[in-house]
Amino acid sequence: MKLHFHLTIEPDWRSAPLAFWVHVPVAGSTTQFIPAAPAPVPHKGFVFLHVDVAGVDLQFSSLAQLDHFIEVMEAKPLPTTRRLSGKRDSSAGPNSHWLSRLPAHLKAPKERAKLVSQLRAVRQQLPPCGESWQSCLGFL
Numbered sequence: 001m002k003l004h005f006h007l008t009i010e011p012d013w014r015s016a017p018l019a020f021w022v023h024v025p026v027a028g029s030t031t032q033f034i035p036a037a038p039a040p041v042p043h044k045g046f047v048f049l050h051v052d053v054a055g056v057d058l059q060f061s062s063l064a065q066l067d068h069f070i071e072v073m074e075a076k077p078l079p080t081t082r083r084l085s086g087k088r089d090s091s092a093g094p095n096s097h098w099l100s101r102l103p104a105h106l107k108a109p110k111e112r113a114k115l116v117s118q119l120r121a122v123r124q125q126l127p128p129c130g131e132s133w134q135s136c137l138g139f140l
Helices: 063-074 081-086 109-125 134-139
Strands: 004-010 046-053 056-060
Touching: 046 109, 056 063, 063 109
Parallel strands: none
Antiparallel strands: 004 046, 046 056
């Protein structure tokens, strides 16, 4: 499985599949998140990392999302979406979790091991971008 990746500018960081599950709002705030939400590139939008694997476009709007994806995919056994969605204080159920939307062939143990290894390699190839990836603009 060979991975190809690129960066794009998108209008909203929340459109990344992992955004809702990784960036949890601080109680009583609509603008503060833990971990911090990605910062916009002024007058442009938000930097997204796209990783193409086996015809699937994995999208991440922050390094925290990429790290979370790697952490979940390397877990043995793979956690259930019920358990993962239960960690978020929300009415969103397990069927709406990003892992339930991931194609089954990427969840197979051998494929997961390859995927995790290659995503770690992609992460190392990225320039030091900080949490918002704004310094990655030269990499676009």
